[in-house]
Amino acid sequence: MLARLRAGDEEAFTVLVDRHHAAMVRLAMTYVRSRAVAEEVAQDAWLGLLRGLDSFEGRSSLRTWLYRIVVNRAISTGLHERRHLPVEVSEFEDNNGRFAQDGHWVTPPAHWTDEVIERITAPEVAARIRQLIDHLPLSQRQVVTLRDVEGLSSEEVSEILRITEGNQRVLLHRARTRIRSLLEQEVLA
């Protein structure tokens, strides 16, 4: 892929754009306020990719490198603001009250049947998950977007965000716990 890009292969570039651009915009959205600015950041990152193509040594994957450029550009646009809106703590369990003193479940998790799984993967629910993710603290939002929306590995995410894999996992765990609570409410409703 790298050699084809350097050689000016249009098809290779098209493939790369189709595969990554939308995800890059979503990643940029975790840093900046508007979609328009996120779009600019992503386009700017492509420019960065082309400029760096000759000096890229391939120590990380092309995707990791590209997403890392997005993060750098997003931060340097100076629009790096905290979009984090406080979430009512009571809205979510924090594992307090779920377990008894001896570490066993107080209220065991209800059985999620196939019908339940079908319900929670419906478009209306996706919109609610999106809303919840938008309100998560910045670092949780970034990790869960890259891991569970884009499907990147823990190794890639820790490299892109420059955090340890362990730290990355803690943030992912918290984000998933919150999303699961939302879905549980959805199921009970």
Place this chain on the structure above:
Amino acid sequence: MRFRWPGSRDAAITCRRAVELVTAYLDGALSTDDEMRFVTHLTYCPNCVEHLQHVRGTIRATGRLQMNDLDPQVRTDLMDLYRRWRADGTA
């Protein structure tokens, strides 16, 4: 019945602990000992098996958010960018 794995004083973990380990388990990031404790716990705890299913369902539901909504204009702009870069090497 509670049994012990060789080399560990007490292999049993609580549900609370099992829930804490879920993310690392799904990442394949647990130590051999912890993974054994986790899996052993699941063999006698249907609640934690159910919880694991919840987490898997949650990941699936979140994965539905991905939309490849690439604006055709954006695609054209990027191809132009690439052609300029190829033409004069400066983009």
